[in-house]
Amino acid sequence: MANRIPPSLAWLIDKRARIDGEIQKTKKAISQVRALLRELKSIEGDLAAIDRAMALHDIEVNLELIRPIRSQQNRIKAPHGLLTRLLLQRLAAANGQPVPTSDLAAFVAVRFEEAGVEAVGKKRLHHSVRERLKCLLHEGRVCRHHPELGNKMGRWSANETDFKK
Numbered sequence: 001m002a003n004r005i006p007p008s009l010a011w012l013i014d015k016r017a018r019i020d021g022e023i024q025k026t027k028k029a030i031s032q033v034r035a036l037l038r039e040l041k042s043i044e045g046d047l048a049a050i051d052r053a054m055a056l057h058d059i060e061v062n063l064e065l066i067r068p069i070r071s072q073q074n075r076i077k078a079p080h081g082l083l084t085r086l087l088l089q090r091l092a093a094a095n096g097q098p099v100p101t102s103d104l105a106a107f108v109a110v111r112f113e114e115a116g117v118e119a120v121g122k123k124r125l126h127h128s129v130r131e132r133l134k135c136l137l138h139e140g141r142v143c144r145h146h147p148e149l150g151n152k153m154g155r156w157s158a159n160e161t162d163f164k165k
Contacts, residue, residue, distance in 0.1 A: 076128050078117045083132050086111050091142060091158035098145040101154035105129045130154065 005013075054061050076083065090107045091099055105126045113119070120128075133156055136142040145155040
């Protein structure tokens with residue numbers, strides 16, 4: 001007969017595992033904060049350089065009147081246009097047949113890795129693919145084959161004009 005772990009010991013084991021999990025999560029958050037601080041220092045340097053260059057011009061610009069523009073929070077660091085090219089390439093290869101969003105994301109992930117793009121999480125990549133497909137839909141370059149609302153799996157195809165190129 002197997003020895004039974006006493007409830008008090010089981011509680012301690014569980015408690016220890018949860019605390020260790022919180023420590024790991026906190027350490028990961030700290031490393032992300034350090035990376036963000038390095039990025040902040042770099043972009044603050046870029047801003048200071050631009051301010052110095054603007055001060056050299058004959059036309060005086062009040063820097064306080066320039067309103068900040070927020071860039072995309074989850075932008076993937078890939079060469080400009082690569083995501084769009086890959087999506088349209090995969091959709092064109094489907095010969096007009098709808099392709100699920102998950103297949104498109106998987107295709108992009110493989111091609112990003114081949115292109116040496118910094119690895120991103122599956123969820124973040126899937127979100128970027130979805131958002132880019134929505135923009136391409138509004139531009140008339142892709143067609144949606146699923147309801148706009150609801151939780152049906154997205155299916156997309158290239159618009160005929162892009163498909164024939």
